[in-house]
Amino acid sequence: MTNTLHRLNSSTSEANFKLSCDVVHSKIIRHDQSLIDSILAHDNPQEPIITLPDGQKYFWYLAIGSMNNPISLYLRDLIPIISYPAICLNHRVIFRGVGGMADIESCEGSEFDGVVHLLSEEQMNRLDKMEMSYERIIVPVVNYQNQSHSAYAYKMTITSHPDNLPSERYLDIIVKGCEYYGVRPDYIKRLREEQAVTPRKEPHMYQSINDVPSDVLYTIDDLVKHNGSDPNYAIWICINGKILEHVGLPPSDSPEYEAQKQFHTIIQSRFAGREADFEIAKAIYEPLHKLPLNEEDLTDEHRAMLEDHHLSMRSRNDQNNKYWKPIGRLRRSNKITNSSL
Missing domain, CATH: 3.10.120 (Flavocytochrome B2; Chain A, domain 1)
Incomplete structure:
Protein backbone atom coordinates (compact mmCIF):
# COMPACT_ATOMS: atom_id res chain seq x y z
CA MET A 1 0.00 0.00 0.00
CA THR A 2 1.30 3.45 -0.83
CA ASN A 3 1.26 6.38 1.53
CA THR A 4 -1.15 8.24 -0.76
CA LEU A 5 -3.99 5.90 0.16
CA HIS A 6 -6.47 7.13 2.75
CA ARG A 7 -6.29 5.79 6.31
CA LEU A 8 -8.91 5.71 9.04
CA ASN A 9 -9.51 8.84 11.10
CA SER A 10 -11.47 7.54 14.07
CA SER A 11 -11.11 10.61 16.26
CA THR A 12 -14.09 12.40 14.71
CA SER A 13 -16.49 9.69 15.91
CA GLU A 14 -15.10 9.13 19.42
CA ALA A 15 -17.58 11.35 21.28
CA ASN A 16 -20.72 9.98 19.64
CA PHE A 17 -19.52 6.38 19.96
CA LYS A 18 -19.14 6.92 23.70
CA LEU A 19 -22.65 8.39 23.87
CA SER A 20 -23.97 5.40 21.91
CA CYS A 21 -22.26 2.99 24.31
CA ASP A 22 -23.85 4.82 27.24
CA VAL A 23 -27.26 4.32 25.63
CA VAL A 24 -26.64 0.61 25.09
CA HIS A 25 -25.37 0.11 28.63
CA SER A 26 -28.57 1.70 29.96
CA LYS A 27 -30.74 -0.65 27.88
CA ILE A 28 -29.01 -4.01 28.22
CA ILE A 29 -29.88 -6.39 31.04
CA ARG A 30 -26.69 -8.21 31.97
CA HIS A 31 -26.66 -11.99 32.24
CA ASP A 32 -26.49 -13.36 35.76
CA GLN A 33 -23.06 -14.78 36.61
CA SER A 34 -24.58 -17.98 37.98
CA LEU A 35 -26.25 -18.56 34.58
CA ILE A 36 -22.96 -17.95 32.79
CA ASP A 37 -21.14 -20.37 35.11
CA SER A 38 -23.79 -23.06 34.62
CA ILE A 39 -23.37 -22.82 30.83
CA LEU A 40 -19.57 -22.78 30.88
CA ALA A 41 -19.53 -25.84 33.14
CA HIS A 42 -20.44 -27.88 30.03
CA ASP A 43 -17.91 -26.26 27.71
CA ASN A 44 -15.54 -28.39 25.62
CA PRO A 45 -12.74 -26.27 24.09
CA GLN A 46 -12.56 -28.65 21.13
CA GLU A 47 -16.15 -27.91 20.13
CA PRO A 48 -17.73 -24.62 18.95
CA ILE A 49 -21.06 -25.59 20.56
CA ILE A 50 -21.98 -26.01 24.21
CA THR A 51 -24.87 -28.43 24.71
CA LEU A 52 -26.57 -28.44 28.10
CA PRO A 53 -28.20 -31.54 29.63
CA ASP A 54 -31.66 -30.13 28.81
CA GLY A 55 -30.72 -29.77 25.12
CA GLN A 56 -30.14 -26.01 25.07
CA LYS A 57 -27.25 -25.01 22.82
CA TYR A 58 -24.84 -22.10 22.85
CA PHE A 59 -22.40 -21.18 20.09
CA TRP A 60 -18.90 -19.72 20.18
CA TYR A 61 -18.73 -17.17 17.37
CA LEU A 62 -15.66 -15.24 16.19
CA ALA A 63 -16.66 -11.80 14.89
CA ILE A 64 -14.31 -10.39 12.25
CA GLY A 65 -16.33 -7.41 11.01
CA SER A 66 -19.03 -5.13 12.39
CA MET A 67 -20.28 -7.78 14.83
CA ASN A 68 -17.30 -7.09 17.07
CA ASN A 69 -18.87 -3.72 17.85
CA PRO A 70 -21.35 -3.48 20.76
CA ILE A 71 -23.58 -1.01 18.92
CA SER A 72 -23.87 -3.24 15.85
CA LEU A 73 -24.76 -6.16 18.10
CA TYR A 74 -27.38 -4.13 19.96
CA LEU A 75 -28.98 -2.92 16.74
CA ARG A 76 -29.46 -6.55 15.71
CA ASP A 77 -30.78 -7.56 19.13
CA LEU A 78 -27.76 -9.77 19.79
CA ILE A 79 -26.71 -9.81 23.44
CA PRO A 80 -23.78 -12.22 23.93
CA ILE A 81 -23.55 -14.31 27.08
CA ILE A 82 -19.87 -13.37 27.28
CA SER A 83 -17.34 -11.81 24.89
CA TYR A 84 -13.56 -11.75 24.84
CA PRO A 85 -10.71 -10.80 22.46
CA ALA A 86 -8.83 -13.62 20.78
CA ILE A 87 -6.38 -14.51 18.03
CA CYS A 88 -7.47 -16.62 15.07
CA LEU A 89 -4.65 -18.91 13.95
CA ASN A 90 -3.67 -19.87 10.39
CA HIS A 91 -6.22 -17.52 8.84
CA ARG A 92 -6.30 -13.94 7.65
CA VAL A 93 -8.93 -11.28 7.11
CA ILE A 94 -9.38 -9.80 3.66
CA PHE A 95 -11.89 -7.25 2.40
CA ARG A 96 -13.88 -8.18 -0.68
CA GLY A 97 -16.65 -7.16 -3.02
CA VAL A 98 -18.84 -4.08 -3.11
CA GLY A 99 -18.16 -2.05 0.01
CA GLY A 100 -15.09 -4.08 0.96
CA MET A 101 -16.74 -6.42 3.47
CA ALA A 102 -14.64 -8.58 5.78
CA ASP A 103 -13.99 -12.18 4.78
CA ILE A 104 -11.79 -14.90 6.22
CA GLU A 105 -9.51 -17.27 4.38
CA SER A 106 -7.10 -20.00 5.38
CA CYS A 107 -3.47 -18.88 5.39
CA GLU A 108 -0.88 -21.08 7.11
CA GLY A 109 1.21 -19.11 9.59
CA SER A 110 -0.99 -16.00 9.50
CA GLU A 111 -3.11 -14.74 12.36
CA PHE A 112 -5.45 -11.88 13.18
CA ASP A 113 -7.37 -10.64 16.20
CA GLY A 114 -11.13 -10.59 16.62
CA VAL A 115 -13.81 -10.84 19.28
CA VAL A 116 -15.36 -14.14 20.38
CA HIS A 117 -19.01 -14.06 21.50
CA LEU A 118 -21.06 -16.81 23.12
CA LEU A 119 -24.56 -16.69 21.60
CA SER A 120 -27.74 -18.62 22.24
CA GLU A 121 -29.05 -20.96 19.54
CA GLU A 122 -31.88 -18.54 18.75
CA GLN A 123 -29.42 -15.68 18.29
CA MET A 124 -27.11 -17.80 16.13
CA ASN A 125 -30.01 -18.83 13.91
CA ARG A 126 -30.94 -15.19 13.40
CA LEU A 127 -27.33 -14.32 12.67
CA ASP A 128 -27.24 -17.07 10.02
CA LYS A 129 -30.15 -15.35 8.27
CA MET A 130 -28.48 -11.95 8.49
CA GLU A 131 -25.24 -13.31 7.05
CA MET A 132 -27.03 -14.81 4.05
CA SER A 133 -24.06 -14.44 1.70
CA TYR A 134 -21.76 -16.21 4.16
CA GLU A 135 -21.41 -19.74 5.48
CA ARG A 136 -20.23 -20.90 8.87
CA ILE A 137 -16.81 -22.52 9.21
CA ILE A 138 -14.93 -23.70 12.30
CA VAL A 139 -11.68 -21.93 13.13
CA PRO A 140 -9.08 -22.24 15.92
CA VAL A 141 -8.84 -19.31 18.33
CA VAL A 142 -6.57 -18.57 21.27
CA ASN A 143 -7.40 -16.04 23.97
CA TYR A 144 -4.82 -13.73 25.50
CA GLN A 145 -4.21 -16.22 28.30
CA ASN A 146 -3.09 -18.74 25.64
CA GLN A 147 -6.19 -20.91 26.06
CA SER A 148 -7.38 -22.44 22.79
CA HIS A 149 -10.94 -23.03 21.60
CA SER A 150 -12.90 -23.84 18.47
CA ALA A 151 -15.30 -21.20 17.22
CA TYR A 152 -17.53 -20.48 14.26
CA ALA A 153 -16.69 -17.71 11.81
CA TYR A 154 -18.50 -16.57 8.69
CA LYS A 155 -16.83 -17.01 5.30
CA MET A 156 -18.21 -15.61 2.04
CA THR A 157 -19.88 -18.26 -0.12
CA ILE A 158 -18.68 -16.51 -3.29
CA THR A 159 -14.92 -16.13 -3.08
CA SER A 160 -14.59 -14.78 -6.61
CA HIS A 161 -15.45 -11.30 -5.35
CA PRO A 162 -12.36 -9.15 -5.94
CA ASP A 163 -10.44 -7.67 -3.05
CA ASN A 164 -11.64 -4.16 -2.28
CA LEU A 165 -11.00 -1.41 0.22
CA PRO A 166 -13.34 -1.26 3.21
CA SER A 167 -15.20 1.97 3.73
CA GLU A 168 -13.89 4.27 6.43
CA ARG A 169 -17.22 3.87 8.24
CA TYR A 170 -16.89 0.07 8.24
CA LEU A 171 -13.29 0.02 9.46
CA ASP A 172 -14.19 2.57 12.14
CA ILE A 173 -16.89 0.18 13.40
CA ILE A 174 -14.36 -2.66 13.50
CA VAL A 175 -11.64 -0.63 15.23
CA LYS A 176 -13.99 0.78 17.84
CA GLY A 177 -15.31 -2.71 18.55
CA CYS A 178 -11.76 -3.99 18.95
CA GLU A 179 -10.97 -1.18 21.38
CA TYR A 180 -14.19 -1.76 23.32
CA TYR A 181 -13.52 -5.46 23.84
CA GLY A 182 -9.81 -5.08 24.62
CA VAL A 183 -8.15 -6.34 21.45
CA ARG A 184 -4.37 -5.91 21.48
CA PRO A 185 -3.29 -2.31 20.77
CA ASP A 186 -0.68 -3.49 18.25
CA TYR A 187 -3.38 -5.11 16.11
CA ILE A 188 -5.60 -2.03 16.32
CA LYS A 189 -2.63 0.11 15.33
CA ARG A 190 -2.10 -2.09 12.26
CA LEU A 191 -5.71 -1.60 11.21
CA ARG A 192 -5.44 2.16 11.64
CA GLU A 193 -2.07 2.68 10.01
CA GLU A 194 -1.78 -0.07 7.40
CA GLN A 195 -5.31 -0.75 6.15
CA ALA A 196 -6.32 1.68 3.41
CA VAL A 197 -9.98 2.70 3.26
CA THR A 198 -12.47 4.41 0.99
CA PRO A 199 -12.83 7.77 2.76
CA ARG A 200 -16.09 9.02 4.16
CA LYS A 201 -17.93 11.58 2.09
CA GLU A 202 -18.10 15.12 3.36
Whole structure:
Protein backbone atom coordinates (compact mmCIF):
# COMPACT_ATOMS: atom_id res chain seq x y z
CA MET A 1 0.00 0.00 0.00
CA THR A 2 1.30 3.45 -0.83
CA ASN A 3 1.26 6.38 1.53
CA THR A 4 -1.15 8.24 -0.76
CA LEU A 5 -3.99 5.90 0.16
CA HIS A 6 -6.47 7.13 2.75
CA ARG A 7 -6.29 5.79 6.31
CA LEU A 8 -8.91 5.71 9.04
CA ASN A 9 -9.51 8.84 11.10
CA SER A 10 -11.47 7.54 14.07
CA SER A 11 -11.11 10.61 16.26
CA THR A 12 -14.09 12.40 14.71
CA SER A 13 -16.49 9.69 15.91
CA GLU A 14 -15.10 9.13 19.42
CA ALA A 15 -17.58 11.35 21.28
CA ASN A 16 -20.72 9.98 19.64
CA PHE A 17 -19.52 6.38 19.96
CA LYS A 18 -19.14 6.92 23.70
CA LEU A 19 -22.65 8.39 23.87
CA SER A 20 -23.97 5.40 21.91
CA CYS A 21 -22.26 2.99 24.31
CA ASP A 22 -23.85 4.82 27.24
CA VAL A 23 -27.26 4.32 25.63
CA VAL A 24 -26.64 0.61 25.09
CA HIS A 25 -25.37 0.11 28.63
CA SER A 26 -28.57 1.70 29.96
CA LYS A 27 -30.74 -0.65 27.88
CA ILE A 28 -29.01 -4.01 28.22
CA ILE A 29 -29.88 -6.39 31.04
CA ARG A 30 -26.69 -8.21 31.97
CA HIS A 31 -26.66 -11.99 32.24
CA ASP A 32 -26.49 -13.36 35.76
CA GLN A 33 -23.06 -14.78 36.61
CA SER A 34 -24.58 -17.98 37.98
CA LEU A 35 -26.25 -18.56 34.58
CA ILE A 36 -22.96 -17.95 32.79
CA ASP A 37 -21.14 -20.37 35.11
CA SER A 38 -23.79 -23.06 34.62
CA ILE A 39 -23.37 -22.82 30.83
CA LEU A 40 -19.57 -22.78 30.88
CA ALA A 41 -19.53 -25.84 33.14
CA HIS A 42 -20.44 -27.88 30.03
CA ASP A 43 -17.91 -26.26 27.71
CA ASN A 44 -15.54 -28.39 25.62
CA PRO A 45 -12.74 -26.27 24.09
CA GLN A 46 -12.56 -28.65 21.13
CA GLU A 47 -16.15 -27.91 20.13
CA PRO A 48 -17.73 -24.62 18.95
CA ILE A 49 -21.06 -25.59 20.56
CA ILE A 50 -21.98 -26.01 24.21
CA THR A 51 -24.87 -28.43 24.71
CA LEU A 52 -26.57 -28.44 28.10
CA PRO A 53 -28.20 -31.54 29.63
CA ASP A 54 -31.66 -30.13 28.81
CA GLY A 55 -30.72 -29.77 25.12
CA GLN A 56 -30.14 -26.01 25.07
CA LYS A 57 -27.25 -25.01 22.82
CA TYR A 58 -24.84 -22.10 22.85
CA PHE A 59 -22.40 -21.18 20.09
CA TRP A 60 -18.90 -19.72 20.18
CA TYR A 61 -18.73 -17.17 17.37
CA LEU A 62 -15.66 -15.24 16.19
CA ALA A 63 -16.66 -11.80 14.89
CA ILE A 64 -14.31 -10.39 12.25
CA GLY A 65 -16.33 -7.41 11.01
CA SER A 66 -19.03 -5.13 12.39
CA MET A 67 -20.28 -7.78 14.83
CA ASN A 68 -17.30 -7.09 17.07
CA ASN A 69 -18.87 -3.72 17.85
CA PRO A 70 -21.35 -3.48 20.76
CA ILE A 71 -23.58 -1.01 18.92
CA SER A 72 -23.87 -3.24 15.85
CA LEU A 73 -24.76 -6.16 18.10
CA TYR A 74 -27.38 -4.13 19.96
CA LEU A 75 -28.98 -2.92 16.74
CA ARG A 76 -29.46 -6.55 15.71
CA ASP A 77 -30.78 -7.56 19.13
CA LEU A 78 -27.76 -9.77 19.79
CA ILE A 79 -26.71 -9.81 23.44
CA PRO A 80 -23.78 -12.22 23.93
CA ILE A 81 -23.55 -14.31 27.08
CA ILE A 82 -19.87 -13.37 27.28
CA SER A 83 -17.34 -11.81 24.89
CA TYR A 84 -13.56 -11.75 24.84
CA PRO A 85 -10.71 -10.80 22.46
CA ALA A 86 -8.83 -13.62 20.78
CA ILE A 87 -6.38 -14.51 18.03
CA CYS A 88 -7.47 -16.62 15.07
CA LEU A 89 -4.65 -18.91 13.95
CA ASN A 90 -3.67 -19.87 10.39
CA HIS A 91 -6.22 -17.52 8.84
CA ARG A 92 -6.30 -13.94 7.65
CA VAL A 93 -8.93 -11.28 7.11
CA ILE A 94 -9.38 -9.80 3.66
CA PHE A 95 -11.89 -7.25 2.40
CA ARG A 96 -13.88 -8.18 -0.68
CA GLY A 97 -16.65 -7.16 -3.02
CA VAL A 98 -18.84 -4.08 -3.11
CA GLY A 99 -18.16 -2.05 0.01
CA GLY A 100 -15.09 -4.08 0.96
CA MET A 101 -16.74 -6.42 3.47
CA ALA A 102 -14.64 -8.58 5.78
CA ASP A 103 -13.99 -12.18 4.78
CA ILE A 104 -11.79 -14.90 6.22
CA GLU A 105 -9.51 -17.27 4.38
CA SER A 106 -7.10 -20.00 5.38
CA CYS A 107 -3.47 -18.88 5.39
CA GLU A 108 -0.88 -21.08 7.11
CA GLY A 109 1.21 -19.11 9.59
CA SER A 110 -0.99 -16.00 9.50
CA GLU A 111 -3.11 -14.74 12.36
CA PHE A 112 -5.45 -11.88 13.18
CA ASP A 113 -7.37 -10.64 16.20
CA GLY A 114 -11.13 -10.59 16.62
CA VAL A 115 -13.81 -10.84 19.28
CA VAL A 116 -15.36 -14.14 20.38
CA HIS A 117 -19.01 -14.06 21.50
CA LEU A 118 -21.06 -16.81 23.12
CA LEU A 119 -24.56 -16.69 21.60
CA SER A 120 -27.74 -18.62 22.24
CA GLU A 121 -29.05 -20.96 19.54
CA GLU A 122 -31.88 -18.54 18.75
CA GLN A 123 -29.42 -15.68 18.29
CA MET A 124 -27.11 -17.80 16.13
CA ASN A 125 -30.01 -18.83 13.91
CA ARG A 126 -30.94 -15.19 13.40
CA LEU A 127 -27.33 -14.32 12.67
CA ASP A 128 -27.24 -17.07 10.02
CA LYS A 129 -30.15 -15.35 8.27
CA MET A 130 -28.48 -11.95 8.49
CA GLU A 131 -25.24 -13.31 7.05
CA MET A 132 -27.03 -14.81 4.05
CA SER A 133 -24.06 -14.44 1.70
CA TYR A 134 -21.76 -16.21 4.16
CA GLU A 135 -21.41 -19.74 5.48
CA ARG A 136 -20.23 -20.90 8.87
CA ILE A 137 -16.81 -22.52 9.21
CA ILE A 138 -14.93 -23.70 12.30
CA VAL A 139 -11.68 -21.93 13.13
CA PRO A 140 -9.08 -22.24 15.92
CA VAL A 141 -8.84 -19.31 18.33
CA VAL A 142 -6.57 -18.57 21.27
CA ASN A 143 -7.40 -16.04 23.97
CA TYR A 144 -4.82 -13.73 25.50
CA GLN A 145 -4.21 -16.22 28.30
CA ASN A 146 -3.09 -18.74 25.64
CA GLN A 147 -6.19 -20.91 26.06
CA SER A 148 -7.38 -22.44 22.79
CA HIS A 149 -10.94 -23.03 21.60
CA SER A 150 -12.90 -23.84 18.47
CA ALA A 151 -15.30 -21.20 17.22
CA TYR A 152 -17.53 -20.48 14.26
CA ALA A 153 -16.69 -17.71 11.81
CA TYR A 154 -18.50 -16.57 8.69
CA LYS A 155 -16.83 -17.01 5.30
CA MET A 156 -18.21 -15.61 2.04
CA THR A 157 -19.88 -18.26 -0.12
CA ILE A 158 -18.68 -16.51 -3.29
CA THR A 159 -14.92 -16.13 -3.08
CA SER A 160 -14.59 -14.78 -6.61
CA HIS A 161 -15.45 -11.30 -5.35
CA PRO A 162 -12.36 -9.15 -5.94
CA ASP A 163 -10.44 -7.67 -3.05
CA ASN A 164 -11.64 -4.16 -2.28
CA LEU A 165 -11.00 -1.41 0.22
CA PRO A 166 -13.34 -1.26 3.21
CA SER A 167 -15.20 1.97 3.73
CA GLU A 168 -13.89 4.27 6.43
CA ARG A 169 -17.22 3.87 8.24
CA TYR A 170 -16.89 0.07 8.24
CA LEU A 171 -13.29 0.02 9.46
CA ASP A 172 -14.19 2.57 12.14
CA ILE A 173 -16.89 0.18 13.40
CA ILE A 174 -14.36 -2.66 13.50
CA VAL A 175 -11.64 -0.63 15.23
CA LYS A 176 -13.99 0.78 17.84
CA GLY A 177 -15.31 -2.71 18.55
CA CYS A 178 -11.76 -3.99 18.95
CA GLU A 179 -10.97 -1.18 21.38
CA TYR A 180 -14.19 -1.76 23.32
CA TYR A 181 -13.52 -5.46 23.84
CA GLY A 182 -9.81 -5.08 24.62
CA VAL A 183 -8.15 -6.34 21.45
CA ARG A 184 -4.37 -5.91 21.48
CA PRO A 185 -3.29 -2.31 20.77
CA ASP A 186 -0.68 -3.49 18.25
CA TYR A 187 -3.38 -5.11 16.11
CA ILE A 188 -5.60 -2.03 16.32
CA LYS A 189 -2.63 0.11 15.33
CA ARG A 190 -2.10 -2.09 12.26
CA LEU A 191 -5.71 -1.60 11.21
CA ARG A 192 -5.44 2.16 11.64
CA GLU A 193 -2.07 2.68 10.01
CA GLU A 194 -1.78 -0.07 7.40
CA GLN A 195 -5.31 -0.75 6.15
CA ALA A 196 -6.32 1.68 3.41
CA VAL A 197 -9.98 2.70 3.26
CA THR A 198 -12.47 4.41 0.99
CA PRO A 199 -12.83 7.77 2.76
CA ARG A 200 -16.09 9.02 4.16
CA LYS A 201 -17.93 11.58 2.09
CA GLU A 202 -18.10 15.12 3.36
CA PRO A 203 -21.73 16.22 3.87
CA HIS A 204 -21.57 18.63 0.93
CA MET A 205 -20.81 15.62 -1.31
CA TYR A 206 -23.96 13.67 -0.37
CA GLN A 207 -26.27 12.72 -3.22
CA SER A 208 -29.88 13.82 -3.02
CA ILE A 209 -33.08 12.48 -4.56
CA ASN A 210 -33.97 14.87 -7.37
CA ASP A 211 -37.17 15.75 -9.20
CA VAL A 212 -39.29 15.69 -6.06
CA PRO A 213 -42.41 17.84 -6.59
CA SER A 214 -41.97 20.73 -4.16
CA ASP A 215 -45.66 21.59 -3.95
CA VAL A 216 -47.01 18.06 -3.30
CA LEU A 217 -47.24 17.27 0.41
CA TYR A 218 -48.51 14.18 2.20
CA THR A 219 -49.25 13.42 5.83
CA ILE A 220 -48.13 10.47 7.91
CA ASP A 221 -51.66 9.07 7.56
CA ASP A 222 -51.34 9.23 3.78
CA LEU A 223 -48.03 7.39 3.98
CA VAL A 224 -49.38 4.64 6.23
CA LYS A 225 -52.15 3.81 3.74
CA HIS A 226 -49.45 2.77 1.28
CA ASN A 227 -47.90 0.04 3.42
CA GLY A 228 -48.71 -2.75 0.97
CA SER A 229 -51.65 -4.22 2.87
CA ASP A 230 -54.20 -2.87 0.36
CA PRO A 231 -53.54 -3.70 -3.32
CA ASN A 232 -55.44 -0.55 -4.31
CA TYR A 233 -52.61 1.57 -2.90
CA ALA A 234 -49.13 1.48 -4.44
CA ILE A 235 -46.28 0.99 -1.98
CA TRP A 236 -44.66 4.18 -0.72
CA ILE A 237 -41.48 4.64 1.26
CA CYS A 238 -40.18 7.86 2.77
CA ILE A 239 -36.47 8.71 2.89
CA ASN A 240 -35.32 12.00 4.38
CA GLY A 241 -38.81 13.42 4.01
CA LYS A 242 -39.06 12.45 0.33
CA ILE A 243 -41.76 9.99 -0.68
CA LEU A 244 -41.05 7.40 -3.37
CA GLU A 245 -43.75 5.31 -5.04
CA HIS A 246 -43.21 1.81 -6.35
CA VAL A 247 -44.45 1.77 -9.94
CA GLY A 248 -44.97 -1.99 -10.09
CA LEU A 249 -43.14 -5.21 -10.87
CA PRO A 250 -41.93 -6.10 -14.37
CA PRO A 251 -43.80 -8.80 -16.33
CA SER A 252 -43.41 -12.27 -14.86
CA ASP A 253 -41.45 -13.42 -17.92
CA SER A 254 -38.94 -10.59 -17.56
CA PRO A 255 -35.40 -11.58 -16.53
CA GLU A 256 -35.67 -8.90 -13.84
CA TYR A 257 -38.87 -10.26 -12.33
CA GLU A 258 -37.53 -12.60 -9.63
CA ALA A 259 -34.92 -10.13 -8.37
CA GLN A 260 -37.44 -7.29 -8.28
CA LYS A 261 -40.06 -9.46 -6.59
CA GLN A 262 -37.57 -10.37 -3.86
CA PHE A 263 -36.52 -6.74 -3.44
CA HIS A 264 -40.19 -5.68 -3.36
CA THR A 265 -40.91 -8.21 -0.59
CA ILE A 266 -38.03 -6.89 1.52
CA ILE A 267 -39.12 -3.28 1.05
CA GLN A 268 -42.74 -4.09 1.87
CA SER A 269 -41.86 -5.93 5.07
CA ARG A 270 -39.38 -3.37 6.40
CA PHE A 271 -40.06 0.08 4.98
CA ALA A 272 -43.43 0.30 3.23
CA GLY A 273 -45.82 2.96 4.47
CA ARG A 274 -43.40 4.60 6.87
CA GLU A 275 -40.30 6.68 7.21
CA ALA A 276 -37.38 4.41 6.39
CA ASP A 277 -34.61 6.55 7.89
CA PHE A 278 -34.63 4.97 11.34
CA GLU A 279 -34.62 1.39 10.02
CA ILE A 280 -31.83 2.20 7.57
CA ALA A 281 -29.86 3.88 10.37
CA LYS A 282 -30.06 0.66 12.38
CA ALA A 283 -28.83 -1.41 9.42
CA ILE A 284 -26.17 1.10 8.36
CA TYR A 285 -24.64 2.11 11.67
CA GLU A 286 -22.34 5.13 11.40
CA PRO A 287 -20.20 5.86 14.50
CA LEU A 288 -20.07 9.53 13.51
CA HIS A 289 -23.67 9.81 14.71
CA LYS A 290 -25.14 8.98 18.09
CA LEU A 291 -27.24 5.84 18.18
CA PRO A 292 -30.81 6.92 17.37
CA LEU A 293 -33.60 5.47 19.49
CA ASN A 294 -36.38 6.76 17.24
CA GLU A 295 -37.01 8.95 14.19
CA GLU A 296 -36.77 12.14 16.24
CA ASP A 297 -33.21 11.26 17.28
CA LEU A 298 -31.95 11.53 13.70
CA THR A 299 -30.22 14.80 12.85
CA ASP A 300 -30.61 16.47 9.47
CA GLU A 301 -27.03 15.53 8.57
CA HIS A 302 -27.62 11.91 9.56
CA ARG A 303 -30.76 11.77 7.41
CA ALA A 304 -28.86 13.26 4.48
CA MET A 305 -26.19 10.58 4.87
CA LEU A 306 -28.86 7.85 4.84
CA GLU A 307 -30.41 9.34 1.70
CA ASP A 308 -27.00 9.32 0.06
CA HIS A 309 -26.50 5.68 1.06
CA HIS A 310 -29.89 4.75 -0.38
CA LEU A 311 -29.00 6.36 -3.70
CA SER A 312 -25.58 4.70 -3.72
CA MET A 313 -27.21 1.30 -3.27
CA ARG A 314 -29.68 2.01 -6.07
CA SER A 315 -26.93 3.17 -8.40
CA ARG A 316 -25.22 -0.21 -8.04
CA ASN A 317 -28.27 -1.75 -9.66
CA ASP A 318 -29.72 0.49 -12.36
CA GLN A 319 -32.72 -1.82 -12.59
CA ASN A 320 -33.98 -0.57 -9.22
CA ASN A 321 -34.04 3.05 -10.35
CA LYS A 322 -36.85 2.63 -12.87
CA TYR A 323 -39.21 1.01 -10.37
CA TRP A 324 -39.36 3.95 -7.96
CA LYS A 325 -40.40 7.53 -8.62
CA PRO A 326 -40.45 10.57 -6.30
CA ILE A 327 -44.00 11.86 -5.85
CA GLY A 328 -43.84 14.44 -3.05
CA ARG A 329 -42.69 15.30 0.44
CA LEU A 330 -43.82 14.39 3.92
CA ARG A 331 -45.50 16.98 6.11
CA ARG A 332 -45.17 16.62 9.87
CA SER A 333 -46.97 18.83 12.40
CA ASN A 334 -47.87 21.37 9.72
CA LYS A 335 -44.23 21.58 8.64
CA ILE A 336 -42.48 20.09 5.65
CA THR A 337 -39.72 17.72 6.74
CA ASN A 338 -36.26 19.17 6.35
CA SER A 339 -34.98 17.37 3.28
CA SER A 340 -33.21 20.11 1.40
CA LEU A 341 -29.73 18.63 1.96
